[in-house]
Amino acid sequence: MVDAKLDPAPADNAPQTTDAFFKRLGGQAETLPKRLRQFAEFIAANPDRVAVSTVAELADAADVQPSAVMRFCQEMGFSGFSQMQKLFRSDYSQKWPDYATRLAKLREHGAESPSALLAEFVEVGRASLENLMTNVDPAALQQAVDVLSRAETIHLVGFRRAFPVTSYLGYAFEKMGVPAILHPGIANISMTHLIRPNDAVIAVTFTPYSEMTLDIAAKGRDIGADIVAITDVVTSPLARLKAIQLLVAELDVGDFRALSASLSLAITLAVSVGARKNLI
């Protein structure tokens, strides 16, 4: 016996991408019997349901028997529904590919050209921006702008990888004449004594969270200042502070991230505050 494959579908003529699937569906739909055609039309109209439904649910929604769904899947070249669903599920997660491992692999395979790396970073940046749009809560953003507009002075806190964000905020506020202090965080001196009750603090930190940022934010909260947090996940320690949270899911490349989304969010905040104060 040359080939001792057991289960996993030997001569597989199943579509490998959803694109291929729909192409095949288009060509074959005409020739399918009634119920199968009926289900095909349902799938064409509701492709998003396949990944998150059971056979029974789909059958029900398309007003067809579960066995018809089975036959349909086989007709399309799959071993069964499970295999087809796997395709739709993987296609979904491909929306945000695993860049971390992809880049790790890239690195292993030796010196890739800088242009290739640039392409990766550009792609990551675009994905981050797209993600930002879907995930930012407009209400929280509005609230953040309200709070910052009311503040006497805005304190900008964020170090290391977050420092580009705070320094850009510092530049923007200074340019518009909004009173703001960029906490430098050098020599481990935290200038918390400058924070007053009517001030606001913009704290920016990502995993691994900077102790000093958390510390200054906490002190600010104690003093009575409002806290606006730009961070990565809800489990961030900043959540404790009853801060207004603006979440940015940005991808890491090793220890580096394309800050595109964070900076876009930050500059939006700054310009909105400036506009509110009629400074621009």
Add this chain to the structure above:
Amino acid sequence: MVDAKLDPAPADNAPQTTDAFFKRLGGQAETLPKRLRQFAEFIAANPDRVAVSTVAELADAADVQPSAVMRFCQEMGFSGFSQMQKLFRSDYSQKWPDYATRLAKLREHGAESPSALLAEFVEVGRASLENLMTNVDPAALQQAVDVLSRAETIHLVGFRRAFPVTSYLGYAFEKMGVPAILHPGIANISMTHLIRPNDAVIAVTFTPYSEMTLDIAAKGRDIGADIVAITDVVTSPLARLKAIQLLVAELDVGDFRALSASLSLAITLAVSVGARKNLI
């Protein structure tokens, strides 16, 4: 006693929306035991996976036991994983509208709202990144990496709106152990005397060009150091210095620009240099 219910929580206090779920998660994450916290962080970072994965898959991905996943779900108020997944699946279909639709939705929150502005910056950022990909000269990029890899010390020069770029480069180089000096540009003190013939200078400036950046770059050239320029157009004064030019056409929103492209280019440079020196 009217109701002697023990554990299995029929009076359902499960979150009804993913928003509520994440809010609860944020509040509760602190108090969870280790493994449950570990899984909480995984979920916070990969919320999209819940809808399309099995308990075993998630457990595996989060490096946790399936039973821990179960306990987590119950801790969050669900009867079990299935109930929690149902919530995520109902959210799933709403994520499908495409980019254009979401952009429109973000905008319709009112022309002057922060969300609308964010939509602008996101779009501008994406356009800038696209532009970057097509306009960067791969040869120049390669040459820049060569030069920087050979340099004894890399000087980072860029102020005001360019400072986020140089400060991020400073962070990245420091992290990788590449000798680099971030010129602070405060109090108009330029530290040109630190530049030595075998060094390289990364000069970042956009219109209107910063005098100090041009000045330091020129001095560096006189001393004999290599100059890598990140700037916006070929007519930039940095061209005179026979610098290796990396052009970034970044778009503005009002007086501010989404630095997405510049930062992506910068981090690419940094990582490429690190890789060349086998530091990552």
Add this chain to the structure above:
DNA sequence: ATTAAAATGGAATTTTAATTCCAAAAGTGA
């Protein structure tokens, strides 16, 4: 109208996944 082939619905079976349970390990406070 008759018969063979194709298609269908629904129940029976198999497979896979969710959930519970419990013994072992890790903490905690006296």
Add this chain to the structure above:
DNA sequence: TCACTTTTGGAATTAAAATTCCATTTTAAT
């Protein structure tokens, strides 16, 4: 250090879903 509680990992159990099977109906051809 020792009893006591909490947490953990993994096997055992239960529930649910996928898949197959087959009797019945429909369709098409003569």
